Amino acid sequence: MNRIAQFFQNLLFPYDKCPICEEFTDGLCASCKKKLVFLKEEGLLEMKKGMSILAYNEEGKALLMAYKKQGSFYAGNDMVNLLLSAQRDFISSFQLITFAPSSYRSAQNLGFDHGAFMAERLSKEIGVPWRALFRPSKTEQKKLDMESRKDNADQIKLRHDSMEHLKGKRVLIVDDVFTTGSTVGKCVKLLENQGIQPYFLTVFKLI
Template identity: 30%
Template sequence: MNLFNLLPFIFPNECLFCGKEKEGSICKKCQTKIFVRGESKTQLNNKLFYLSIYKNNGEKLIEFLKNRKYFSLIPYLIDESLFLLDNEKIDYITSVPSLKFLAYIPEHLEVFSKDLSKKKNIRYLELITKIKRIKSQVTLTIQERNLNPIGAFSLRRDYKNLIKDKRILIIDDVYTTGSTLKECEKLIENNGGEVLSLVYSKAIIY
């Protein structure tokens, strides 16, 4: 593969959202529209930080990262996250495992999480592993989404003692029903850890 063919994905010369040139992957105007930054609660009543609202360009943001691999967006997410997490005590950072993992293509959540850990000088741990195949949440009803991830994840044995009495930041891409994140939260809490979470985008469920 020719490296020059990848340059538009790594260093786009125009805003991916409006097409404005020479302002990077997201122009300043679109940044103010996309990044609304907020705090909420998960199903287990833990802190949940989010960078955008899913219906307000959040869906497009995730599409660019997840399916089109525009990793040039990650520095913008990092900057927004640093602002949100500035006053939070965090001992370790981890991320929700991908539902579809290709070994030769880096996953955006892992890239983002590791970059954030470097910026905050906090150790990144691959705490959670996927132990069974589950369906994509996108295609399921709300009831099916709640059931789909049950029993799908496991905590790595070599880290179980490490997280006791520690505060762990879990990173995921989108929060809809919160069922996937809930399964990961339970694994950490059941082993003595405390949890807070960060997502790129939060859906509003009516």
């Protein structure tokens, strides 16, 4: 099923099953939600660049794959709701939300940029504006080893040469999974070089 057909299916039919186990329920079922492992990130202080909220275990992988491979925007909503339930006050403290970009190839394959969807949903929920700030690399990170991931992340660029209007402001970078940190690390560095105060927040972390 292509992405347009999947979108209209999601729109026309009610969300009545868990994206992980497919039990008939409204969103994540209680059993699968209990299997998600929340990480303890103590003391999010100014010297830290960000955090992840969940371990990337089997249930986490199933949720992410339902979103990115099956095109279930409902699963994406579940991921956003998990972020909000864990860190709503933290997210609300920012003046702008942006996202670590998918590669051109990944966005073409998926039919959408998963990070943009998450940023927009968070924006609607808490009233903080969102904006795309980065130009993506051309190669998908998942196909690369650690060293190649870093080189590929270095291809990410800012969409605009100057971001004077954001200087000194707190900007949150959202992403789905923290693997090596190359992508969000590059995004953080680019914004810091502009005098912006960036932090990242990801749903999952590979541990």
